[in-house]
Amino acid sequence: MLRLPPFTYLAPRTLEQAVGQIGEAGPEGMLVAGGTDLYPNMKRRQFEPKVLVGLRGIRDLGRISGTPAQGLAIGACATLAQVASHPAVAEGYRALALAAGAVSTPPLRNMGTLGGNLCLDTRCNYYNQTYHWRKSIGFCMKKDGDICLVAPGSPRCWALSSTDAAPAAIALGARVRLVGAGGERVVSAADLYRDDGMRYLSKAPDEILVDVILPPADGWRSTYWKLRRRGSFDFPILGVAVALRSGPGGVIEDARIVLGAVASRPVVATRAAGLVMGQRLTADLIGRVAQAASEPAKPLDNADLTIGYRKRMARVYVERALRELAGLPYDGAPGGAR
C-alpha cells in the first residue's frame, strides 16, 4: 500500500500551544484536523511536512454556539456531520448544512471538519495523483515541477477550489476568525481565498482558522446545489450557493450567488445577484440571472466530465437553485442528493 512519509505529530491542548508549535515548525509544519484530505495527499507526496500540529485535542474548537437570531459561531473542528445535522445550522443557514452534508462520504464527514473543508487544498487531475504518476507525466508547478499541465503556457496554477463549504459560507456572509502569533483577525469568508491554485488562501501558513462566524439569519433563505457524478464520495465539479433576503411582497432585498469548483477560488456572481435586487423572482428573471451567473464560470480540463458540460451546468444549477428558493417547480435535488 501507499505509505505515509515519516513525520512528528504534535497534539497541543490549547490554541496558544498550537500557535507556538506551528510557528516554530515553520515551512516544515502543517496543521491537521480531521486529516481526511491531508493524509491521503501525504501518501501521494502532495505534502511532505516534517511536523503536523493536530487541532483535535484543543477544547472548544469543536463548539457550535449562538442562535440564528443572534448569529452563530461554529468552531473550526466541528465535524461536517455535526454541521450538517445541527438544528440551528439547518434552520438559519441551510446552504451550509446542505454543503457540509454533501462532502464525501458519511465516514469521512464524521472525521472531516468545517475548518478543514474551508481550507481544502485546490484540486486538479494532473495533481491529485501518486508520485509515480506525477513523475511519469512530468511534475506540475503545484508540486515538484514548474509548468501548469492544464494550461502549459500559463504562468499560474489553475487547480480548482473544491470545497463545498466555502461557496455556502460566502453566500451566507460568513466571516472567519484567524489566530496567529501576531494576534487575531477576522476576515470575510470571501476574502479567505485568492485566485491562485497554489497560494489559494490569504491565511498565513502559521495562522489557525479558529471559527466561522455567521451573521443573524433574519430574513435569509439559502440553498446549495452540487454537481458530481455520484451521490457520494465525489468532490464537487460545480457548487452553487444562493442566499436571498426577501422583503414584503416577496421583493428581493439582498442576494448572493456563489459558484464553487469553477476556478481556483469560489466565484461570487455579483452581476447576476444584482439582477434580482428589488425584483420579485419569476421564471423569466431566474433564467436571465442563471445565464449571467454562469458567465464567470470558466472550467478547464482538470476535473471530471467535459469543460463544456460543466460550464453549461452552471446555468442549469443556478436556475434550479433559484427556482427552489422561489417556490417554483424544479428538477433535481439540492445538496448532494441525486
Next chain:
Amino acid sequence: MTAGGGPRFIGRPWARVDGPGKTTGEARYADDLVLPRMLYGKLLRSHLPHARIVRLDTSRARALPGVHAVITGRDLPVRFGIMPTSQDEEALCLEKVRYVGDPIAAVAALDEETAERACEAIEVEYEPLAPVMSIEEAVAETSVRVQEHGDGPVPNVHKNVSLEFGDVAQGFAQADHIREDVFFFQGNTHLPMEQHSAVAQYDAAGRLTLWTSSQTPHYVHRALAKVLGLPMSRIRVIATPVGGGFGGKSDPFSHELCAAKLAVATGRPVKITLTREEVFYAHRGRHPVLMWLRTGVRRDGRITACHIKTFLDGGAYGSYGIATTYYTGALQTVTYKIPAYKFEGTRLWTNKPPCGPKRGHGTPQPRFAIEAQMDKLAEDLGLDPVAIRLANATEPFTRTVNHLRITSNGLRECIERVAEASGFRAKHRRLPFGRGVGLAVSTYLSGAGLPIYWNDMPHSEVQIRVDRGGGVLVSCGAIDIGQGSDSVLAGIVAEVLGLAPSEIGLVTADTDLTPIDLGSYSSRVTFMAGNAALEAARKMRELLVAAASAHLEVEPDGLVVGDHRIHAAAQPERGVTFPEAAALAEARFGTLVTVGSYRPPRLAGPYKGSGVGPSPAYSFSAAVVEVAVDPATGEVRPQRVWIAHDIGRAINETLVIGQIEGSVYMALGEALMEEQVFRKGLHKIPSMLEYKSPTFLEMPPVETILVVTDDPEGPFGAKEAGQGPLLPVIPAVANAVYDAVGVRIDEVPITPDKVLAALDQAARGGVGRVGPRRVPPFRFRDPIKVEPPAGWSVPWRRGLPVAGGAPGLPDDLPTGTAPSDARPRDREAPEEP
C-alpha cells in the same frame, strides 16, 4: 436407494459456507499473511508508455540499508503468457517498456518504505519511442511496432480473424431491410475490492510455495515452473480467498513471479501487494471495441444474414486476447437464429495496460451492438422489441450456424417473463418524455468447452474422504472468488450424502493438496467442478449404502439416504446414523475415498477458431431497465431493473440471485460511467475516487426471475450465473434512454455530456445520436468459409433426464422472487446427438 423427500438444499436459498469467515474478518486474504522473517517486495514500473531501456543501474538501491535483493529482467528472462500462442510477457522488462506501469525491476526489503525508496533509487535511462494509443493509430501506424509478434497486415495487429458461415451474400439478398450501424464500447476495469497480493516462500529443501490472490492457481503454477525453471512438483500454489476477481486475477502476473524469485534469491518469505494504482496497470480488463454491424431482416423481423466487424484495443500484451477476439464474434448466434453469419475481428497492439477477460469476456461489447441494433430494426419494421426477439430466438437442443451446440434454452421464457413482470408492452413508447424502458437479451457459457492449453485430461476433479467419525472432507482445485464455488461443492456433496452444507469440510485451490480445477473463469466451476463433485459424492453414497445395507439387512434399493441417516424406506426407524454408516463402510472397504472428474464433451466445430465459443451449456438472460433521463442535465438514472435468467436449476438460490444482482450493478457502472481512459500516454484516473463506479446510492431495485430449464448435463440441472446476467443490462440501458428521450447513444459509457449533445442535435433537427461514425479501413483475412451443420436449426432432441439423480426432485422448487413455471419437460429416452 433413493434420496428421501426431495432435495433439501438444491434449488433453495441457503447461507453460503464461507459467509461467517468473510463477514467477521476471520478469512485470511493474501495480504493478511505474515510469515516469520518476511520481506516486503515492490516493483519499479515504467514511467513512459513506450521506450527502449538504455541503461538500468540498481547499485544505489542495493546499497540502501534494509534492502535484501534487487532483480531485473536479466534474472527472469523466460517469457510467459496465459495463452500458449501469446508467450509475450516478461516478469520484468528486458529491453523495452510498453505502457506506463510496465514492471522493470523488483526489490525485497525489510519494510515497504525501504522497498519504495529502493525503487526510487534505481536509475533508468530510456530512449523514448512514439506511443500508439488508440485503435485508429494502431491501424494507421506503419513504422512503430509495439510488439514483436503479430498477424498482419500492418505492424500493430495481434490477431486478424475472418469466418463466414453459410451464404452471407444470399442472406442479405433475401432481406427486406438491411441496417448498418457503428458502435463503440469503451474499455473499463474490474475494480475488485482486494488488490492483488502474493506471498512466496522458498524452503531449505528447495520447495517453493506461493500464496496468491488468483482465480487460476493452476495456470500460475505452470507459469512459475516455466519462468523460474523449476519442476512443477517442487512448486506449491495456494490460492487464498479472493476479494473480487471478475477476470482480473486470471493471468499469471509479474508480482507473483517476482515474489517467488525474490524468495529464492533471499531465502526469506517475500510479500508483494499491489497498490490501487498498480491494479489499474495490471488491468486485463474490458477491451475497448469498435464495431460495425450489418444485419438483414425480413418484414416479420426474422434475420436473414448478419455481418460484424470488431476492432479490439488490446493494450501492450496478449493476455487472453486471442480468445477475446473470437468471443466478439462467437455468441451472437446463440440467442438468434442467424442463417448466414460473417465475423471479422482484429486485436490491435497499443501502449496501454493489457486488456483481457472481464465478466462476459469479449461478449458484452458485441452484445451491446446487436441488442441496440435489434431495437432499431424493430422500430424500422414497426415491430415491438419483444416481438422481434421472439421471432429470432433460438430453440432448445439445436445447433447454431457456427457449430455451437445448444442444450437447454430458456431464452423465450426469459423474454416473456421479463416483459410481463416489467409491464414492458404497456410502458414502451408510452411513458412521458424523460422516462423510458429498454429490453435486451443475452447468453453466456457454462464453462469454456476447451482448456487454455491443449490436453486430454479432465477440467475439474474432486476427491471426497469420509472418516470414521462421519467427517466429510471435499478437496478440489476450485477457488472461491466470492461467486460461491465453496458453497456449490459443499451443497452438492451435502445433498447427495444427506448432510448440511455447513458440515462439509473443504480443502480448495492448493496444488499440493487438491486435485485439479482449471480455475474460476468462463463461468465453469458450478458446471464442471459441480459435476465432478456429484460423481464423487454418488460413489461415496454407494459405499455408505452398501455397508448400511449389509448391516441392516435391507437391499440397497430399499434404503433412503435421509437427514443424517440411512434407513429403510419402509421402516424409517430401521437405520443407521451417518457416522455409523461411515464406520461400517470403513470396516468393509478400508479408507473411504472417492473421486470424480469432469471433462466436457467434444464440441468444437470443423474449422480453425472453433475452440472459442463451445460450452457444454449456455445460460440465457433477458433484462428490462427503466430509466429517468433529465433532459437539462443529460443524467440517466436507472429506476428499476427486471432480469430473468435461465439458470438451469439453482444449486443455491441465494448465491444465484447475488450473482445476478452483482452483475446488474457492474453492468450499470459500465453502461453509465466506468471508463479506462488515457491522456498523454497515461491512465488518466487510476484511483477509486476518480475512476467513477457506482455506489449503492446509484443502485436501483432489481427484480430477479429465475427460469428453470434443468440442463441435462449440468449438475442437478444447473448452469452458470456469474457472468451472463451482466450482458443484457448494458444495451437495455441504451435502449431505455432512446425510449425516454429519443436519442441513440451508440457508445458506452452513456455519460450525461453525450446525452446532452445528442439532445442538442435532435433539437436542431438532426438525428440525435452520439457514437462513432465509421470504422477505419482495414484488410481482414480472406474468410474461412464454413458450411453450417446439417439441420442446425431443427431441435435434435427434447427433454432428458437430469444429471444428478433427478429422482425425488419436485418441479415446484422456489425460484427467486417469482415462482417457477418451467415448461413441461418431455421425459422420453435420450437420443445421442
